[in-house]
């Protein structure tokens with residue numbers, strides 16, 4: 728049986744950092760962020776819907792989606808964010824489930840679904856077990872501003888568009904506290920996978 732692990736956290740809490748670690752255990756990862764970029768490539772159904780809904784001003788000159796400008800619109804306006812979600816999420820879900828089921832058919836011991844909005848979108852039932860990557864809010868803000876070279880205002884808007892990471896930690900089957908070093912987080916992941924009998 729393949730154990731399906733739902734990996735989540737909040738923006739810049741370290742999901743991608745932890746999801747990389749699964750490769751060292753030979754556990755495949757389905758990444759919702761990667762899929763959400765693929766389904767809006769030029770010519771895809773969701774691409775046309777975005778242009779219809781948000782206009783040509785969210786396109787680069789080469790007609791690809793200008794994610795920075797679309798982000799500026801949707802992270803400060805919940806209605807617009809909901810509209811974008813309604814366009815993109817159904818396509819992402821279809822592809823995520825397709826990949827999950829392909830990995831299950833290969834009889835992997837486990838597969839990870841890396842889904843930033845696992846709890847917001849009520850998708851925890853896609854997984855057998857949930858794992859939250861937690862950081863304290865000060866560290867989260869600092870890492871987000873540093874990584875994206877963003878202002879405090881932009882970073883705070885993005886953080887407040889999601890359920891606070893502390894609340895997500897309470898809903899999870901296991902939590903990695905990623906406030907410390909990457910190595911410490913890797914050790915926590917190893918212990919969790921041992922406890923879940925996914926590795927020895």
Ligand SMILES: CC(C)(COP(=O)(O)OP(=O)(O)OC[C@H]1O[C@@H](n2cnc3c(N)ncnc32)[C@H](O)[C@@H]1O)[C@@H](O)C(=O)NCCC(=O)NCCS
Pocket residue numbers: 737738739759760763794795797798801808811812815816819842843844885888889
């Ligand atoms: C708004 C967009 C264009 C901004 O693109 P950008 O390249 O700047 O960010 P990226 O896609 O890498 O997302 C970074 C992080 O932002 C957060 N985030 C993204 N979309 C959302 C959203 N709709 N609501 C809350 N948080 C979000 C997630 O934590 C994600 O990991 C893009 O995030 C998008 O199309 N979002 C809608 C689809 C979505 O919900 N994706 C997230 C998981 S499926």
Ligand SMILES: Nc1ncnc2c1ncn2[C@@H]1O[C@H](COP(=O)(O)OP(=O)(O)OP(=O)(O)O)[C@@H](O)[C@H]1O
Pocket residue numbers: 736737738739740741742743744745760843870871873874905906907908909910912
């Ligand atoms: N333990 C750590 N120590 C120091 N820096 C870290 C640590 N973990 C992650 N980072 C850094 O913090 C930033 C956010 O991490 P990461 O991109 O993994 O978060 P994320 O949860 O995947 O973000 P998003 O929701 O935007 O996809 C990155 O620049 C990353 O290099």
